[in-house]
Amino acid sequence: MKCLDDLLVAVQDRPVKKIALAVPEEPGLIKLVKQATELRLAEFILVGDEDRIKELLSEQDLDFKDFEIQDRKDHKQAAERAVSLVVEKMAEVVMKGELHTATFLKAVLGKEKGLRTGNLISEITLYDKIDGGGLQLITDCAMNISPTLDEKKQILENAVELARKLGYEKPKVAVLSALEVVNPAIPDTLDAAILSKMADRGQIKNAVVDGPFALDNALSIAAAKQKKIGGEVAGKADIILVPNLQVGNALHKALVYIAEKKIAAAIMGAAAPIVMLSRSDSTETKLVSVALATYIS
Template sequence: MFRSLKEVIHAAGAGEPARVAVAQAADPEVLAAVAEARRLGLAEGVLCGEPAAVEAALREIGEDPAHYSIVPAADPAESAVRAVAAVNAGEADFLMKGLLPTATFLHPVLDKEKGLRTGRLISQISIFDWAEAEKLLLITDCAINIAPDLKQKKAILENALAVAHALGIEEPRVAPLAALEFVNPDMPETLDAAALAKMADRGELRGAVVDGPLALDNAVSPEAARHKGIGGPVAGRADIILTPDMKTGNVLHKALVHFAHFRCAAAVVGARVPLVMTSRSDSADAKLCSIALAGLLARRR
C-alpha cells in the first residue's frame, strides 16, 4: 500500500516510462513538468500542437525538441483530437491538458465513435499526502460533476475505489461527506450518504467500507469522533472523502493545498485512460505528481 506520493513517484518510475499525449502542448509550465517526468523516467512526451510553437516552448525551458515526439495540429481543437488519436493508436498511455479550455480538451475524449468512453461516468479524484496520518487521503469529485445525484455519486465512488485499489488500499474506508453526522430530510446529501452506506452493506459497492453521513471532523479525526460519541468503522479513519458536490470538493482541495500545504496529485478517471487536467495555478510539483499518478494508473488498469 502506498503511503505517500513519494512512493507513487518511485513506483511510476520503476518500469518503462509511460507515454503522455499532451493536447496543445506549447505551454512552458506544462512542458516543464513533462520534462521533469522525462528526467525521472516517469513518462515520455507525445506533444500535440503547432510544431514551431511547441519547439519554441521547449527551448524556452532549455529542452531539446529532438527528445520528444511532436504531433502537428493547427489549433487547440485539433490538438485534442490528435492526442486522443495517439491513445487509440497505442502511441500514448494517458492524456494531459495543455493550453486549451477544458471543454475543448474533453470533447474528443467523450466522442461516441472515436473517443475514450467506457460507459462509466468520468470524475476527478485528488490524492493528498497526509503526513500526520502516514497515509494517502483521496477526495472526490473536486472538478467535474457539479451537483451529482445518488446514481452519479455511486459511479464517482466506484471510480474512486478503482483508484484506491490501484494504490494498494484493499478495503478503503469511505466517508460520504455532509455538514451533519445524522440523516436530515432537509439536507439531501445526508440521505444520499445513508443510501450509499446501505449499498455497501448489501455488497453493491465491493471492496470498501462505507459509513455516513459524516461531517469532515468526524471523518478524519478520531478525537472528534470520540468526543461526539460517533462510532463505526469509518469515523475518524476515512481513506476516501466523497464530497456532496463539486463546490465542496473544490474548496476542500484548495484549502488543503493553500492553507495546509498538503502535497497533492489529481487525475480524471472513468475514461479508457487517465486524464491529467491540472490548473495553471497548480504548482510544478502537483503537475509532476499528477503525471506520476496517471502513469501508475494507466499501467495498472
C-alpha cells in the same frame, strides 16, 4: 502507497509510459515536460503547432529531435489526435495542454473515437494523511456540480478503483455532509445513508462505506469518539465523498492555500488516465499528478 513521495519513487522503478499532450504551447508546460522526462516519470508525444513547440523546447535548452512532435495547429484536431494516440495504444495517458477544457473533453468523450466507457468521469484529489497513515482521497473536487444519488455512487466507485490501484484492498469511504445524523431536511444525509446501505447489500463493492459524516468525525478518531460514532470508517476514512462541487472545490483549495499540502489530482472514469492541470498548480502537484497517471495506466 503510504505517501505521495512513494508514488514518485515507484514510477521511476517501472518502465516509462507515454503521455499524449495536446497543445503544449506554453512555457510552463514545456518546463513540466522537461522535468518529468528527466525524472523518468513519463515520455511525451507533443501534439500541436510544431513550430511553436520547437521554439519552446529551444527556450528550455531541449533538442526537438529528442521528442516526438505531431503537427496539429487546430486545437480541436490536436485534442482529437492526442486521444487517438491513446486509443491506438501509442500512448497510455492523455493530457490537456493550452486549450479550452470543453474542447479537450469533447475529444475525450467522443462516442466513436474517444475514451468514453459509459461511466461518469470524476476528479479525485489526493494528499498525505495528517497522521502519516497513508493517502487521503477527496472526490469530486472539479467536475460534477451537484451529483444525483446515482452519480455519487459512480464517483465513489471511481475513487475506490483508484484507491485499489494504489494498494488499498478495501478502502474506507466516508460520505460527507454537514452533520453525522440523518436529517430529512438535508438531502445529502439521506444520500449518505442510502449509499452506506447499498454497500452493505453488495451494490457497491470492494469498499467499506458509511455516512453521513461531518468532516471532523470522518478524519479524526478523537472527534468520532467524542460524538460516540463507531464503525470501521469513523475517524479512519481513506476516501471522502463530498456532497457537491462547492464543498469539494473549497476543500481542494483549502489544502493547497491554507494547509499548504502537497497534492495530486486524477481524472477517473474514462478508458485511460487523464491529466488536467491548472496553471496555478505548483510544480510538485504537476509532477506527482503526471506520476500518478502513468502509475495507474
